[in-house]
Amino acid sequence: MARIQLYDTTLRDGSQGEGVNFSLQDKLLITRKLDALGFDYIEGGYPLSNPKDFEYFQQAAELSLKHARVCAFGMTRRRGVMAENDVGMRALIDSQAPVVTIVGKSWDLHVEEILRVNEAENLAMIRDSVEFVVSQGREVIYDAEHFFDGYLHNPEFALATIRAAQEAGATMAVLCDTNGGSLPEQIARTVGIACDTLKIPIGIHTHNDGDLATANSLAAVAAGAVQVQGTINGIGERCGNADLVCVAANLSLKQEHEVLDGKGVRHLTELSRYVYELANMNFRNNQPFVGASAFAHKGGMHVHAVNRIAHSYEHIEPQVVGNVRRVLVSELSGRSNIVAKATKYKLEQDADLMAKILERVQDLESEGYQFEAAEASFDLLIKKVAGNYEAMFERMHYRVNVETDQKSQPVTEATVKLRVNGEVRHEVAEGDGPVNALDSALRKALNGAYPGLEEMHLVDYKVRVINSTEGTAARVRVVIESRDKEEIWSTIGVSENVIEASWLALVDSVEYKLLKDAGHFKIEAMSAAD
Ligand SMILES: CC(=O)SCCNC(=O)CCNC(=O)[C@H](O)C(C)(C)COP(=O)(O)OP(=O)(O)OC[C@H]1O[C@@H](n2cnc3c(N)ncnc32)[C@H](O)[C@@H]1OP(=O)(O)O
Ligand SMILES: CC(=O)C(=O)O
Numbered sequence: 001m002a003r004i005q006l007y008d009t010t011l012r013d014g015s016q017g018e019g020v021n022f023s024l025q026d027k028l029l030i031t032r033k034l035d036a037l038g039f040d041y042i043e044g045g046y047p048l049s050n051p052k053d054f055e056y057f058q059q060a061a062e063l064s065l066k067h068a069r070v071c072a073f074g075m076t077r078r079r080g081v082m083a084e085n086d087v088g089m090r091a092l093i094d095s096q097a098p099v100v101t102i103v104g105k106s107w108d109l110h111v112e113e114i115l116r117v118n119e120a121e122n123l124a125m126i127r128d129s130v131e132f133v134v135s136q137g138r139e140v141i142y143d144a145e146h147f148f149d150g151y152l153h154n155p156e157f158a159l160a161t162i163r164a165a166q167e168a169g170a171t172m173a174v175l176c177d178t179n180g181g182s183l184p185e186q187i188a189r190t191v192g193i194a195c196d197t198l199k200i201p202i203g204i205h206t207h208n209d210g211d212l213a214t215a216n217s218l219a220a221v222a223a224g225a226v227q228v229q230g231t232i233n234g235i236g237e238r239c240g241n242a243d244l245v246c247v248a249a250n251l252s253l254k255q256e257h258e259v260l261d262g263k264g265v266r267h268l269t270e271l272s273r274y275v276y277e278l279a280n281m282n283f284r285n286n287q288p289f290v291g292a293s294a295f296a297h298k299g300g301m302h303v304h305a306v307n308r309i310a311h312s313y314e315h316i317e318p319q320v321v322g323n324v325r326r327v328l329v330s331e332l333s334g335r336s337n338i339v340a341k342a343t344k345y346k347l348e349q350d351a352d353l354m355a356k357i358l359e360r361v362q363d364l365e366s367e368g369y370q371f372e373a374a375e376a377s378f379d380l381l382i383k384k385v386a387g388n389y390e391a392m393f394e395r396m397h398y399r400v401n402v403e404t405d406q407k408s409q410p411v412t413e414a415t416v417k418l419r420v421n422g423e424v425r426h427e428v429a430e431g432d433g434p435v436n437a438l439d440s441a442l443r444k445a446l447n448g449a450y451p452g453l454e455e456m457h458l459v460d461y462k463v464r465v466i467n468s469t470e471g472t473a474a475r476v477r478v479v480i481e482s483r484d485k486e487e488i489w490s491t492i493g494v495s496e497n498v499i500e501a502s503w504l505a506l507v508d509s510v511e512y513k514l515l516k517d518a519g520h521f522k523i524e525a526m527s528a529a530d
Helices: 025-037 051-060 088-095 108-115 119-133 147-153 155-168 185-198 213-222 246-252 264-279 300-308 333-345 351-367 377-386 434-446 451-455 468-473 498-517
Strands: 007-008 043-044 068-073 099-105 141-145 170-176 202-206 229-231 393-401 411-420 423-431 456-466 476-483 488-494
Touching: 007 246, 025 043, 025 051, 025 264, 043 051, 051 068, 068 088, 068 141, 068 456, 088 099, 088 119, 099 108, 099 119, 099 155, 108 119, 108 147, 141 147, 141 155, 141 451, 147 155, 147 170, 147 185, 147 451, 155 170, 155 185, 170 213, 170 229, 185 202, 202 213, 213 488, 229 246, 229 264, 229 451, 246 264, 300 333, 300 411, 333 377, 351 377, 377 488, 377 498, 393 423, 393 434, 411 434, 411 498, 423 434, 434 456, 434 498, 451 498, 476 498, 488 498
Parallel strands: 007 043, 007 229, 043 068, 068 099, 099 141, 141 170, 170 202, 202 229
Antiparallel strands: 393 411, 411 423, 456 476, 476 488
């Protein structure tokens, strides 16, 4: 099978996604990461667009990348202007980027109605721009915008545009499904024709408006394309670009093409999460290959089978893309889900205990608990039902007061009374709201007894109404996410009272941390039998 180049445009087309805004530092960090994983090209930005993108190229030049070539992106010269006098062309050259990607028009509609030039002038704009940049010693990749729509309406003109780019010295013509509405058969047919027409290699750049960006990229490769452009996690304009994480995994694992130097695929999960973190976006749990749910098994029959042969319900082994298998516990669980979770405590042989845990889970889930989102509370539940739970403190009492004079911000105060190692402790604390005040008072009461608590903090707090038909008497489910230096964990509380539900989740979170520090829990992936 062939070597396929991966061209990442997270920093340019990805930045065109709604809500995405990378700082200069983020862009440089992502560049380093992509280079380390073996990406071939990194499109860093549009130097004419803004000072940050211009500065990026100055700093990227200092990065001593091992593998990737950095590309500056821009459009062909404006109509009626010589390429050497065009501000966009000058910005591309001044960027000092070794590779310049020039986007030009392929669809006669855009030429006539958007640029408002004739076809001959558009061909001259492409030719002049590519020739000028090549004359400045740069490699030129030519992005043929709207190529597939253009080919449908006027195939001779669309092909003439990429021929012009080839004749002017471009090293690659990348056919863009800019509106993202093409289907795989259309992509394959058109790429095949372009491959037969040109001598230079063909690349593919797809958008996801029909949810087909990955399929269209693979169809293009099957028809002869040797470069795929896309973004990490598929972020980008409108519905996004082809997700290079999925494209790379499919090309490498399903079609045995060589991508990412043969090594990067097993770091795809880490890369995906790294980019989400820097983009300040939530992880997409159901993202294929790398999402937290991509290898999470919930249905009891699935878990039963996966315990015997993992690939009975998995298309690849999770570790080949750096992901892990997970077993979820819920009302849909059978004994196998519980057994899988209990293996790390070596309790799985105790059939009565497994049945008791399952019964307890089903009872609690009928009250509104959901353990799949609260694995730390489930670990505590196993200990409690197994009879080897030791309370690290005894809860005696708590109270929360909120006072407001209607003129200033409400003041929230919590009081917590505990017995810790035989000593009664009674503490009060103020906070930004009841959960924060309770958390502060609980920590004050435990102060000195468990120093590890200082490194733990809350990172997320979610409330859901469970039986909404009951109005204000409805039950609420609170899920709290906490972290320390080494782990993130989630706990749950359910009650008619939001403060009580929060308190239950908070206490579980602190108890999990204290028991973990005392060596009671080990973080292990489920080990399946194959
Ligand atoms: C498919 C893609 O994703 S292409 C990349 C799209 N990305 C972006 O637009 C983000 C960065 N863009 C920008 O910062 C700005 O749009 C700039 C700096 C490029 C241009 O800004 P402005 O000069 O203010 O122009 P504006 O954005 O309003 O309009 C685009 C101009 O470029 C012209 N143009 C558009 N495409 C091309 C092209 N391929 N070749 C030549 N000229 C073009 C248009 O005709 C229009 O010029 P006109 O006003 O003289 O008719
Ligand atoms: C070049 C590009 O981003 C597009 O045509 O979609």
